[in-house]
Amino acid sequence: MGTQPPLMTRVKVDHAKHSKDSDVAVLRFSGDITGTSDNAVFGAYRKLPAGASKLIFDFSKVEYINSSGIALVIELLMAAKKDNRTIQSFGLSPHFQKVFVMVGLNQYTHQHPDEASACAAFAIRKN
């Protein structure tokens, strides 16, 4: 059996490396995202500066997202939408990119290959 204890979820609030805009913030996820990641995910979200209207989700260090984790990401995306924040994402493995498409999350966030293109997407949207 492959049942293993999930890796601890860590979420870090960071500045975007490829943007000088003060309203762009990055949430860097690492470990597994599961039903128990609630505090880590929303704790970090609450720490975002009030002026951060553009968010980038960095999933490059995420190993696994289970269905409860997907529910959590959906909840996070809905909360961001409610707060009038736009979101770009990068770093998801091809498997989870497909899962995101399946559950319709592309309505709320676009997937990008890296942080630079995620930052660039904000500029394109502005223009």
Add this chain to the structure above:
Amino acid sequence: MRSKFIGLLWLFLGIMLSLPGLPASAHAQTQVVLGNSAVELTGPWKFHTGDDMRWADPNFDDSDWGTMDLTPPAGSTSLMYGTGGFVPGWIKRGYPGYSGFAWYRLRVNIQNAQDAKAALALKMPAHFDDAYQVYVNGQRIGQFGRFTNRGVTFYLSQPRTYPLPANLHNRPTTIAVRMWMDAATPFIAPDVGGLHGPPVLGQPSYIQALLRLDWEDLDRALNEEFVLSAILLQVLLVAFGLYWLDRSEQVYLWLGLVCMTSLIYSAVVLLGYYTTWIGQTPVEFLEDVVLIPAYIGLWVLFWGYWFRLERMARLHRAVWGMVLLLAVGMAMVRPPLYGRAVPVQAMVWLLPLTEVFKLLLGAMLVWVTYRGIRRDRTEGLLALPAVVLVILSLYQEDLIVLHIPVSFFPFGFGINLSDLATMLSFGIITVLLLRRFLQGQREREQWKQEMEQARQVQSLLVPTTAPSTPGFAVESVYLPASSVGGDFFQILPIDDGSLLVVVGDVSGKGLKAAMAVSTIVGALRDQKERQPSDVLAHLNRVLHGQIKGFVTCSAALITADGAMTLANAGHLAPYCNGEEVSVNSGLPLGIVAEGDYSETSYQLAPGDRLTFVSDGVVEATNDKRELFGFERTQQISSQPAQTIAAAAKQFGQEDDISVLSVIRTAAMKAVIA
């Protein structure tokens, strides 16, 4: 007992001690006539506080010194040790609060009519504060403790004997004892200070016999410490064993930590009493500054977990904060800080402050118990005697300060109030632990029965056999990760010969997910919609606001001629003959109030195999944390449902696995997997 022993000896004793108050020049001497025996040197001894090495000189004039009679008062008992024949120390005999050096001097004239050259030895009392050096006619014959220029290292009292120089018979002999007591000792008990019994002078064989008796006294006093250690070790093993078996029950861990701290404490006590490996200063530091505050804190937390209180994180913060304050406070009133870094006069406010910290921890324990009783009256009241005994054991030292004896010797066996209370409390806790364990077993059994009932209900709702529908064969496999699961599928034949297939997956698993499945199946059976997008919209309306999480779902309407209409709410796309069917996906059910689900059309030819899988298949995970993935799923998607499910399960099941295959047949016969 020692007096009786001496009294029974055959040889006669004669001793007259120096009369106090005579001029130094007179050097009045008591004629001591010894046979083959020993005599207690009760004095009165000359006594003086302070320190001067000239006071060891036999010719020193001590006529203006005070006196200290070392005859045990009738019925006197040590408050701390509980031993009889106890001589109260200088604190209680005219020198309150005094610590540091003090000297005892006694002049004797030893006479032995039978053998004027017989060897002699001196046995010092078993209890004293805190270290001494013994001089005979100015010559040091022994010491207990280490006296250096940097200070005195002292140990817990132990009985000791010393051989005396030769040729002491029939001439004046001066015995001087240089005592030293630490500044913190007066705060341990109200009767400390110097010697707590008379030294005994006599022939070596008798002195050795007395020494053995003193050690036996100590053994009897510490017997219970060994018994307690054995009990603690057993409870420790049981507690950590139970915690190893059931990590969800924190109470086992904290009981184990309580036992471990108490065991370390007992080991330190025993090492302190039987060896001189550790000085009394580090022993007291370990006991009073580290172990006792931690021990009290651990008890509070143990009972917090025992009573299953909420907000344990807050209790942890409060307890460890107070433990730290108590530890700092205790460090200030104990050597080596007290008397050096901390001025002696600071004790006036430091000691009560430290006592307040300690009592506050006790108050927390009382509060935890009160909350426990409020939470569960029966459980709380059952545990109350154990808590009271724990409090008694934790606050024994405070009873000593209030002049309440804490040690007793019934039937010659030493019993300490704290250890007795600890043993009794552990006895009660063991019984309660057993009761809780059996109760837990019963609850687990009941839970298993309820889960089995839920599984039976679910098996009715999510059928393992598909209804027979002409023109279609259906294979289905459902492998929940636990007894019940969150995956579901429904096959609803329609009068016109078409088939409505609904498959889905509730986020999460277990009973909660199974309850959501019941709601969905109920809603599906009640509704009249046939169009897949309408079916999903209906389910979404039912689920929105009713569940935490979401439900992925696919609905497919297949007519008798193979025309298929498919709508999808976040569920994995089905496979047809090993190829993924392209579908438009909407958000899963239950997330937004008004879901909009578009439809995709597809044509199934006779013999085509349409296979739906849940994410338990693609997200099966092996030991290397590799996912089964979409590629492997696609490769085996044209195989029977049983084969697909078995492959995912063997790879590493993490979630509920469900596979549903619909085959358009010409034979019009249903196949049951």
